[in-house]
Amino acid sequence: MTIFLILAPYGVYTVLMFMTSATVSVFAASAICLATIAIDVAHGRSVKILAAGSAILFAAIGLYLALLNPSLGTLGVKLSVDIGVFIISLGSMLVRRPFTLQYAMESVPAETAAMPGFLTANYIITGAWTVAALLMMAANIVLLYFPGLPVWLGLAVAFAARNSAIYFTKWYPEYRQIKHGAPAGALPEAQ
Secondary structure (H helix, E strand, O other): OHHHHHHHHHHHHHHHHHHOOHHHHHHHHHHHHHHHHHHHHHOOOOOOHHHHHHHHHHHHHHHHHHHHOOOOOHHHHHHHHHHHHHHHHHHHHHOOOOHHHHHHHOOOOHHHHOOHHHHHHHHHHHHHHHHHHHHHHHHHHHHHHOOOOOHHHHHHHHHHHHHHHHHHHHHHHHHHHHHHOOOOOOOOOOO
């Protein structure tokens, strides 16, 4: 359920980009980010760096499109979103609060969160998401500078990068548990 709430704004944004304007897509994604924040707050959980940053990112792009440059193309919008996600992800690591840490700390017991490898595991998982954002960004840059390439190429890279990051997020805690002999449930799992 957690991974669904994390990815819901991006899924809606992606689907709406095929069906409506980029402006509507990013504002809808921002609204869904705000809804996920409201769900977290209603359940007594913290406001997440990724959700808040994404809400601001989508709203800022929407305002830019609505007020300053409504002619920005689809690739420009996708690239802007990918750059924003990359900055949020990398920035969270640079300020020593990898964005996955908030989700992990809410899904494991306090003694697990205090384990020495817990923070390292979250840096590694956040790093995987940062690399995925970088790959999506690179694919959009290539499509922007080589417009003759098929659009499905960017979609394929985005699909592969995102799904690889999801798989890694699920696999890595199990791997650490086996490798380091941590008791069952001692490391965060993607839900």
